[in-house]
Amino acid sequence: MSIPEEIDFEVDADDLSPLAADARPLGAPSLVVDDLYITYRVFGGKRVGAGVGAPPSLLKRLLGRGRTHVGGVTSVEAVKGISFVARHGESIGIVGINGSGKSTLMRAIAGLIPPTQGAVYVSGDPSLLGVNAVLMGSLTGERNVMIGGLALGLSPEEVREKFDDIVEFSGIGDAVYLPMSAYSSGMGARLRFAISAAAVPDVLMIDEALATGDAAFRKKSKDRIDAIRDQAATVFLVSHSLATIESICSRTLWIHQGKLVMDGPAAEVCAAYKAFVKAQDGASR
Amino acid sequence: MRAVAQASGLRQMGVRPPLTDYVRSLWARRAFIRTLGQAKAYARNQGSYLGQLWSILNPLLNSLVYVFIFGLLIKTTRGTENGIAFIVTGVFLYRFFDSSVSTGANSLKSNMSLVRSVHFPRAVLPISTTITELTTLGPALVVMVLISWASGFIPSQGEVPFTWRLLLLPVAVALMWVFNTGCAFMVARWVAITPDLGNVIPFALRFVFYASGVLFSVDHYLKDHEALAGVLSYQPIAAFLDIGRQAVLNDPVAAPLDLTMWFVALGWAILFLVVGFWIFWRGEERYGRD
Ligand SMILES: Nc1ncnc2c1ncn2[C@@H]1O[C@H](COP(=O)(O)OP(=O)(O)OP(=O)(O)O)[C@@H](O)[C@H]1O
Ligand SMILES: [Mg+2]
Numbered sequence: 001m002s003i004p005e006e007i008d009f010e011v012d013a014d015d016l017s018p019l020a021a022d023a024r025p026l027g028a029p030s031l032v033v034d035d036l037y038i039t040y041r042v043f044g045g046k047r048v049g050a051g052v053g054a055p056p057s058l059l060k061r062l063l064g065r066g067r068t069h070v071g072g073v074t075s076v077e078a079v080k081g082i083s084f085v086a087r088h089g090e091s092i093g094i095v096g097i098n099g100s101g102k103s104t105l106m107r108a109i110a111g112l113i114p115p116t117q118g119a120v121y122v123s124g125d126p127s128l129l130g131v132n133a134v135l136m137g138s139l140t141g142e143r144n145v146m147i148g149g150l151a152l153g154l155s156p157e158e159v160r161e162k163f164d165d166i167v168e169f170s171g172i173g174d175a176v177y178l179p180m181s182a183y184s185s186g187m188g189a190r191l192r193f194a195i196s197a198a199a200v201p202d203v204l205m206i207d208e209a210l211a212t213g214d215a216a217f218r219k220k221s222k223d224r225i226d227a228i229r230d231q232a233a234t235v236f237l238v239s240h241s242l243a244t245i246e247s248i249c250s251r252t253l254w255i256h257q258g259k260l261v262m263d264g265p266a267a268e269v270c271a272a273y274k275a276f277v278k279a280q281d282g283a284s285r
Numbered sequence: 286m287r288a289v290a291q292a293s294g295l296r297q298m299g300v301r302p303p304l305t306d307y308v309r310s311l312w313a314r315r316a317f318i319r320t321l322g323q324a325k326a327y328a329r330n331q332g333s334y335l336g337q338l339w340s341i342l343n344p345l346l347n348s349l350v351y352v353f354i355f356g357l358l359i360k361t362t363r364g365t366e367n368g369i370a371f372i373v374t375g376v377f378l379y380r381f382f383d384s385s386v387s388t389g390a391n392s393l394k395s396n397m398s399l400v401r402s403v404h405f406p407r408a409v410l411p412i413s414t415t416i417t418e419l420t421t422l423g424p425a426l427v428v429m430v431l432i433s434w435a436s437g438f439i440p441s442q443g444e445v446p447f448t449w450r451l452l453l454l455p456v457a458v459a460l461m462w463v464f465n466t467g468c469a470f471m472v473a474r475w476v477a478i479t480p481d482l483g484n485v486i487p488f489a490l491r492f493v494f495y496a497s498g499v500l501f502s503v504d505h506y507l508k509d510h511e512a513l514a515g516v517l518s519y520q521p522i523a524a525f526l527d528i529g530r531q532a533v534l535n536d537p538v539a540a541p542l543d544l545t546m547w548f549v550a551l552g553w554a555i556l557f558l559v560v561g562f563w564i565f566w567r568g569e570e571r572y573g574r575d
Contacts, residue, residue: 147324
């Protein structure tokens with residue numbers, strides 16, 4: 001399958017009002033990532049070798065097979081030595097192919113996955129909005145708003161105060177009193193976004209959370225992101241839609257196989273990434 | 286890089302905070318702990334027509350099984366005045382410990398999606414699982430007391446009247462909860478770092494079950510082994526079962542009112558909580574990576 005010039009499921013043309021982002025003055029550093037390494041420990045897998053050279057001997061193969069079932073621990077290096085500095089008021093897009101380490105990097109910045117090596121320094125409490133920010137499916141949306149809000153560090157009173165706002169913003173109406181397992185994926189995503197956006201963090205990270213929303217919701221969430229950015233916070237946006245990135249972000253990082261390949265203005269990096277994807281697509285045919 | 290970060294007053298993420306800060310941030314999340322624990326307990330009984338009624342029916346059915354097998358078929362309760370009440374109290378309190386440890390052990394793994402999406406002191410999770418167990422225990426305790434009381438009307442069984450000592454039952458349960466939380470902290474860390482231990486825990490728990498006099502009176506069966514009986518009746522689980530029985534039963538032989546046992550239980554509770562919390566905190570920077 002060839003990739004057309006513009007694949008764009010996420011942003012409507014009229015959403016693409018150019019932002020005055022570049023004109024915004026940049027503040028003090030809000031995030032420093034210093035030579036970050038993240039290694040996952042994976043059980044019950046096998047590291048596939050480079051695939052070159054002579055086929056392994058029978059004995060080795062047998063041993064190797066055994067190790068998948070007994071004592072099979074592999075480590076997956078998801079992030080390998082990334083460093084950068086982000087400033088207040090900046091909105092940074094992150095692009096890269098599947099499995100390149102974008103979500104892992106976001107989680108490490110949010111303090112959810114402790115670094116194997118290197119360090120992350122952040123101002124205030126960073127918060128991550130992700131597609132897999134699963135709340136409790138068997139409970140109603142209402143309970144989940146409470147749990148999610150408390151988890152973010154709000155007090156019960158604050159959550160109750162913001163409850164109407166959250167429901168209003170999510171736009172799911174009375175469905176908030178149904179168990180979340182009865183939600184469509186878009187409804188779940190809306191509620192999760194609304195909950196996480198209730199607390200205004202210094203560093204907000206959005207990991208493909210906008211992808212499932214409909215046009216109206218994307219517009220709303222874009223406005224909310226702009227509002228958060230106006231409060232001098234830093235916003236990270238991980239997305240496979242380059243149009244979204246180009247419309248929201250002023251700066252973009254391109255990550256490939258856990259390494260930072262390019263860091264610069266959104267338009268430049270997106271163009272380079274697009275060229276790369278096209279080249280890959282050409283090579284695979 | 287580090288200098289830049291320090292100059293602008295940034296905080297390092299993903300490192301273990303000092304113990305006092307950790308305790309403070311945990312205290313700040315107390316509403317979260319309670320809400321999460323109670324929500325889980327509520328979710329347990331969902332997805333059935335009878336819904337929350339199961340929180341009563343479950344312990345009721347459970348105790349019927351034990352009473353039938355051990356109280357009527359296999360008589361293990363020699364040396365007690367009322368075997369049925371003895372077994373029911375033992376089983377209910379032991380189940381509180383058992384389920385706290387086994388769900389506590391998996392508390393990080395079963396909440397991995399929460400761990401990977403929101404940042405909070407991870408000690409929230411073991412505590413909230415023991416809160417879940419405590420919430421589940423609430424209705425079960427009522428069933429337990431009522432069954433014990435009702436069994437007093439069976440001619441062969443001693444009477445179990447309601448006395449002022451029932452007021453001690455919440456104290457006993459509270460102490461046991463503190464102890465369970467300490468245990469949950471320990472196993473939560475061990476299982477998070479070495480998942481294989483999760484498979485060993487059920488066996489350890491079964492061993493403790495038989496060594497704690499849940500179904501029989503340790504003092505009665507080990508009359509001739511002074512030393513062993515001493516160890517077995519002052520070990521933590523036996524101590525907690527004993528103070529629970531002191532509160533419910535009217536049994537001057539198997540569970541006489543004995544203040545020293547309450548202090549032993551208090552000691553165990555504090556010791557396990559402090560040590561367990563410390564062990565858990567030491568692993569804080571590793572939770573969530575694997
Ligand atoms: N929970 C996990 N356990 C083990 N390895 C993981 C885990 N999550 C991700 N990985 C590995 O880390 C690497 C990076 O994954 P990551 O989820 O960060 O990619 P991504 O850039 O977000 O991809 P996508 O675009 O598909 O969302 C992958 O090689 C993946 O195999
Ligand atoms: Mg991802």
